[in-house]
Amino acid sequence: xxxxxxxxxxxxxxxxxxxxxxxxxxxxxxxxxxxxxxxxxxxxxxxxxxxxxxxxxxxxxxxxxxxxxxxxxxxxxxxxxxxxxxxxxxxxxxxxxxxxxxxxxxxxxxxxxxxxxxxxxxxxxxxxxxxxxxxxxxxxx
Amino acid sequence: xxxxxxxxxxxxxxxxxxxxxxxxxxxxxxxxxxxxxxxxxxxxxxxxxxxxxxxxxxxxxxxxxxxxxxxxxxxxxxxxxxxxxxxxxxxxxxxxxxxxxxxxxxxxxxxxxxxxxxxxxxxxxxxxxxxxxxxxxxxxxxxxxxxxxxxxxxxxxxxxxxxxxxxxxxxxxxxxxxxxxxxxxxxxxxxxxxxxxxxxxxxxxxxxxxxxxxxxxxxxxxxxxxxxxxxxx
Numbered sequence: 001x002x003x004x005x006x007x008x009x010x011x012x013x014x015x016x017x018x019x020x021x022x023x024x025x026x027x028x029x030x031x032x033x034x035x036x037x038x039x040x041x042x043x044x045x046x047x048x049x050x051x052x053x054x055x056x057x058x059x060x061x062x063x064x065x066x067x068x069x070x071x072x073x074x075x076x077x078x079x080x081x082x083x084x085x086x087x088x089x090x091x092x093x094x095x096x097x098x099x100x101x102x103x104x105x106x107x108x109x110x111x112x113x114x115x116x117x118x119x120x121x122x123x124x125x126x127x128x129x130x131x132x133x134x135x136x137x138x139x140x141x
Numbered sequence: 142x143x144x145x146x147x148x149x150x151x152x153x154x155x156x157x158x159x160x161x162x163x164x165x166x167x168x169x170x171x172x173x174x175x176x177x178x179x180x181x182x183x184x185x186x187x188x189x190x191x192x193x194x195x196x197x198x199x200x201x202x203x204x205x206x207x208x209x210x211x212x213x214x215x216x217x218x219x220x221x222x223x224x225x226x227x228x229x230x231x232x233x234x235x236x237x238x239x240x241x242x243x244x245x246x247x248x249x250x251x252x253x254x255x256x257x258x259x260x261x262x263x264x265x266x267x268x269x270x271x272x273x274x275x276x277x278x279x280x281x282x283x284x285x286x287x288x289x290x291x292x293x294x295x296x297x298x299x300x301x302x303x304x305x306x307x308x309x310x311x312x313x314x315x316x317x318x319x320x321x322x323x324x325x326x327x328x329x330x331x332x333x334x335x336x337x338x339x340x341x342x343x344x345x346x347x348x349x350x351x352x353x354x355x356x357x358x359x360x361x362x363x364x365x366x367x368x369x370x371x372x373x374x
Contacts, residue, residue, distance in 0.1 A: 033157035062175035088262035
């Protein structure tokens with residue numbers, strides 16, 4: 001395969017492929033989290049997507065910046081936090097391995113968090129702490 | 142309260158996934174990866190997107206031969222007539238006339254069927270067609286469509302005679318596609334609104350053809366790939 005126009009030149013440095021080693025926090029969510037198709041069925045909601053899907057997509061777009069619309073080999077180094085093509089390739093790999101049993105879009109979300117932790121954009125512990133805070137806030141009313 | 146104004150049912154439960162999405166977004170903002178304001182503006186923009194403008198473009202093209210010529214020649218210009226400005230609408234400045242804004246409208250004929258894919262990832266003409274469906278994103282669809290287009294279309298319920306040529310258009314960051322299907326029989330005298338109703342998202346991707354009476358997409362099972370992806374690059 002000709003890889004000259006693909007993932008050998010990432011805007012955040014060379015891309016070394018997907019690290020599919022599980023992350024404990026995300027494994028817990030994978031096992032314990034209730035997915036939208038279950039919740040929607042239980043509560044009689046017909047919307048096919050969870051309400052957070054659109055903000056998730058926006059987060060992916062924001063992280064990708066111009067790499068959404070510029071060929072991979074023309075993405076300026078450092079111009080985005082997570083190039084679109086790398087994120088999607090990692091989502092593919094993770095969706096067919098450690099998150100294979102998770103439906104969409106929950107696996108898109110797990111894959112994004114996975115990619116961000118593996119790239120050091122934030123730490124697993126930071127995410128766990130923030131999730132605790134968010135949960136307390138959302139359930140405090 | 143009348144039935145008309147009855148609130149839609151809500152999911153009265155905070156899931157771990159909802160919490161995770163919020164936490165990821167907040168951390169990204171806190172780390173300076175993007176601003177809260179940019180995220181809000183982009184989310185509001187994405188909220189406005191859907192397949193209706195593309196369906197209307199097709200309906201207009203069916204009714205107006207001059208507009209059809211314009212659509213096939215210059216999809217970006219033709220989009221303006223259905224309220225989509227590829228150059229100025231996206232609020233973040235993504236895209237310029239030379240890259241993102243290259244919409245191609247692929248005209249089917251009775252002997253030629255187009256179908257759209259993105260073999261690399263899931264590039265999709267979102268400004269005019271909204272978010273891509275799950276199956277469009279899967280490696281299963283992306284890899285197999287280019288190898289066995291006729292068979293894959295048959296799996297979608299679209300059986301094409303052997304004398305119909307199939308062309309697969311591979312999207313990329315620069316160029317996005319929609320299909321302009323053949324106007325079906327039985328729609329003579331229909332208005333633009335009536336015609337637009339039968340141009341579903343799947344027709345615009347090319348995995349279905351418009352039929353009088355069919356106004357929704359079939360629910361598609363998503364199958365995992367038999368051979369997992371190995372990105373060797």
